[in-house]
Amino acid sequence: MSVRRLLPLLAAALAAGPALAEQPAPAKALFGAKAMPAAMAPVSIGSYAKGCLAGAEELPIDGPNWQVMRLSRNRNWGHPMLIAFAEKLAVRASRAAGWPGLLIGDLAQPRGGPMVSGHASHQIGLDMDIWLNPAPSRRLTAKEREDISAVSMLGADKRSVDPKIWTRGHLEVIKAAASDPAVARIFVNPAIKKALCEGAGNDRDWLRVVRPWYGHHYHFHVRLDCPAGSTDCTPQKAPPAGDGCGAELDAWLKPPPKKPAKPSAPKKPAKPKPEITLNDLPAACRQVLAAPDSGTAAPAAFAPAPAAPAVPLPVAAPQAEAIPAEDVPLPVPSPARRS
Numbered sequence: 001m002s003v004r005r006l007l008p009l010l011a012a013a014l015a016a017g018p019a020l021a022e023q024p025a026p027a028k029a030l031f032g033a034k035a036m037p038a039a040m041a042p043v044s045i046g047s048y049a050k051g052c053l054a055g056a057e058e059l060p061i062d063g064p065n066w067q068v069m070r071l072s073r074n075r076n077w078g079h080p081m082l083i084a085f086a087e088k089l090a091v092r093a094s095r096a097a098g099w100p101g102l103l104i105g106d107l108a109q110p111r112g113g114p115m116v117s118g119h120a121s122h123q124i125g126l127d128m129d130i131w132l133n134p135a136p137s138r139r140l141t142a143k144e145r146e147d148i149s150a151v152s153m154l155g156a157d158k159r160s161v162d163p164k165i166w167t168r169g170h171l172e173v174i175k176a177a178a179s180d181p182a183v184a185r186i187f188v189n190p191a192i193k194k195a196l197c198e199g200a201g202n203d204r205d206w207l208r209v210v211r212p213w214y215g216h217h218y219h220f221h222v223r224l225d226c227p228a229g230s231t232d233c234t235p236q237k238a239p240p241a242g243d244g245c246g247a248e249l250d251a252w253l254k255p256p257p258k259k260p261a262k263p264s265a266p267k268k269p270a271k272p273k274p275e276i277t278l279n280d281l282p283a284a285c286r287q288v289l290a291a292p293d294s295g296t297a298a299p300a301a302f303a304p305a306p307a308a309p310a311v312p313l314p315v316a317a318p319q320a321e322a323i324p325a326e327d328v329p330l331p332v333p334s335p336a337r338r339s
């Protein structure tokens with residue numbers, strides 16, 4: 001059975017669960033169950049790691065210079081601005097690198113929102129992952145797109161790229177993306193940022209938006225700015241000025257502190273992060289969930305969010321922990337953590 005068919009069944013099972021009468025369902029189950037976008041005008045609602053997407057457009061699974069991977073996930077949806085960006089970038093980047101094309105990873109779910117696996121962000125249709133290995137010059141089968149693994153760029157020391165794998169083409173692809181004025185940030189592993197810093201030469205302005213982050217050595221992550229004039233989309237602060245190749249990058253690349261000789265007192269188990277529920281998302285995301293599937297109704301105009309949520313809040317709603325929007329520096333960064 002395809003994932004698209006399974007999702008509505010999963011949603012029905014979740015809706016019927018007795019425990020959920022008291023506890024709001026995690027938003028990821030509600031958004032993960034929607035196989036089609038909302039029949040609404042396109043709007044990115046909320047912030048990259050806490051929001052949703054009205055009126056999403058689908059990135060075609062094949063284009064002249066790209067192929068979408070992991071089709072079963074149904075995450076090749078985005079704000080029309082992201083789809084147009086991806087199509088344009090695929091041509092420019094593959095030409096710059098001399099690659100047949102790009103392999104495209106996750107964008108967003110049909111209605112955005114939190115996902116059952118994989119990402120804290122990618123919620124408002126303005127984030128996309130691009131694999132770091134080039135597309136082959138033939139079309140991959142649907143099975144190959146599930147089975148083929150992405151390739152890590154890291155060398156054995158995990159602090160630099162593997163010179164047998166990393167090429168000038170990789171730099172050119174990331175540079176092509178970073179040079180587009182619509183891009184707010186690009187996340188790459190610190191080892192990749194180092195390789196970019198070393199390979200950039202005198203043209204360095206594009207390096208500013210390329211930010212070191214955990215993981216991101218199998219793919220890089222492109223984040224667009226909020227669409228111009230959008231009042232529903234929460235922008236992120238611009239990255240610090242400069243190319244980001246100095247002290248900040250050094251801090252990411254320095255070896256982690258040595259383990260203490262004596263075993264320290266056992267740590268208290270970490271509290272599990274509370275799940276994001278609908279109450280944690282902008283109120284307009286309820287409208288997005290409730291809207292008919294696109295194609296079955298004329299796209300409704302997006303109405304301003306009502307002052308009070310349509311569903312009563314549970315008693316003492318748990319305060320959701322702030323989820324890092326993939327760019328919040330942590331105290332002891334270590335690039336070794338997996339993506």
Ligand SMILES: [Zn+2]
Nearest residue numbers: 119128129221
């Ligand atoms: Zn990503």
